[in-house]
Amino acid sequence: MTGGAPGGEVVVETSRLLLRPWRVAEAVIQRELWTERDPRVPPHRRIDPDGHPTVAELENSIRTNKVWSTGLLAVERKTSRDVIGYCGLVDSGRGAVGEPELAFELLRRVWRQGYATEASLAVVEWARSSGYERLWATVWDWNTASRRVLAKAGFTETDRKEADAVHGTTLFTTRRL
Numbered sequence: 547m548t549g550g551a552p553g554g555e556v557v558v559e560t561s562r563l564l565l566r567p568w569r570v571a572e573a574v575i576q577r578e579l580w581t582e583r584d585p586r587v588p589p590h591r592r593i594d595p596d597g598h599p600t601v602a603e604l605e606n607s608i609r610t611n612k613v614w615s616t617g618l619l620a621v622e623r624k625t626s627r628d629v630i631g632y633c634g635l636v637d638s639g640r641g642a643v644g645e646p647e648l649a650f651e652l653l654r655r656v657w658r659q660g661y662a663t664e665a666s667l668a669v670v671e672w673a674r675s676s677g678y679e680r681l682w683a684t685v686w687d688w689n690t691a692s693r694r695v696l697a698k699a700g701f702t703e704t705d706r707k708e709a710d711a712v713h714g715t716t717l718f719t720t721r722r723l
Contacts, residue, residue, distance in 0.1 A: 557619055558668045564622045565633060565665060567615040573604035575620075575629045575653070580604075582654050586688060588713050618649060621665050623656075630656045633665035635673060640718070641682035646673070648683040648721075650695070657691065666699040674723040681723065687715040 558565040568576075580599065583592050593599070599607070608614045618634040631652030638647040648669060650662050673681055683701050685692045693703075701719035708716040 558672050560664050560668045562624055563661065563665055563668070564624060565619040565668060566622065568608045568618075568620045568629075568632075570605050570608050572620060572629050573601050573608055575631075576604045576608075577601050578653060579631060579651055584689075586686065586713055588710075619669075621650075621652065621661065623661075630661060631665075633662070633669050635669060635681070638682070638684070640684060641680070641720075644678070645680045645682055646678065648673075648681050648696075648699070648701075650692075662692070662695045663698045666695055670699055670721065670723070678723055681721050683719045683721075684716050685719065686713070687717055693717070 557567070577593075577599070580591075580593050585592075613636060614620075617636045618632040620629045621631045621633050622629050631650065633650035634648075635646040636649050638649075640647060648666060650666055650669075652662050652665075670681065681701075683696050685696060687707075696719050699721070701721045704718045704720055706718035708718075710716070
């Protein structure tokens with residue numbers, strides 16, 4: 547894993563992936579992620595009945611929301627140069643101050659190829675080299691694939707949970723760096 551220079555496009559690199567800021571033209575990939583989400587995901591994280599967010603709204607978000615340039619990085623496959631999702635760190639407010647949350651989401655067509663684990667491990671190393679001491683991650687209890695990724699990335703489930711009768715229970719995981 548290598549980190550990019552400040553201001554450079556590539557932030558994190560693995561043997562197969564580049565994790566870097568999103569480009570406006572890639573809003574269509576973000577829209578695809580929104581359309582593929584499991585129906586158990588809360589409605590505010592899925593395409594609404596009026597078709598929002600639209601590609602134009604996601605383009606604007608990439609232009610104006612710092613999270614797409616410094617937090618949730620585009621995951622690009624080096625060989626095919628296609629963006630397959632995101633992985634990175636966000637300040638969700640769920641952990642202690644100075645302890646960001648690892649977040650990732652990949653397109654269904656690339657599931658079960660180890661990309662989520664590879665990207666997550668790279669972000670964990672990036673966080674360690676940036677001086678963080680601990681990371682958090684949340685995951686729905688029904689999302690067994692993401693739970694496996696988090697376990698492979700060294701996260702352990704805590705006793706903290708947030709139950710939701712409709713969408714399932716959110717599990718809290720953590721990892722010391």
